[in-house]
Amino acid sequence: MKIRDIIEGKKEWRAHVARVKALPQDYQIVYKEIQKYLFKVGPVDLTDGTGLLSGIVDLFEEGAALGKGVLDVTGSDVAAFCDELIKDSKTYADIYQESVNQEVNKAMKKVTDKKK
Template sequence: MGVQDIIEGKKQWRTHQARVRKLPRDYQIVYREIQKYYFKVGPVDLADGPLLPGIVDFFAEGAAGGKGVLELVGTDVAAFCDDLIKDSDTYADRYQATRNDKTDR
């Protein structure tokens, strides 16, 4: 990864965060909680993948349609998050696999 890649990545991240700040306040709060959750257990390709930008798109459409954020994600936000990444390789899965390998030895 070169310097240009790092600079481009930062530009993309700042643009992404600017889109989040344009959402209504309740959407921003839920988005930040989703983001925290994914940073802890999320998919391995989170930084390069379409998941977070896709959520912002989904939220922007919901806000434009006049829906509340909980109408979109439900009251169990963690279940919403888990459902989005159910078929993805996650850091939590990798950690569990290494724990199981150590236990088997």
């Protein structure tokens, strides 16, 4: 990654954060919780730009402009809202599950090889 790319990425992130800070307080609170949730369980490509997070801000800006409450936009189960957004994306949990299965398969192969 070039320095120019890093600088450009920081500029994009700062602009994104400024958009979040311009949202009404209830939207900001829910956005921050969504962000935490997605960073913990979300898609592997979440940090590649701000595509998904930017889309959420777009949705929130539209909802706020229409005078809707944030839970009218997301529904009362915010985690389910997040899960629906990432349902077709590979997550860190998927990668971890794959690695656990690979380790178990290796260990089982060693056991069966010893029995032969």
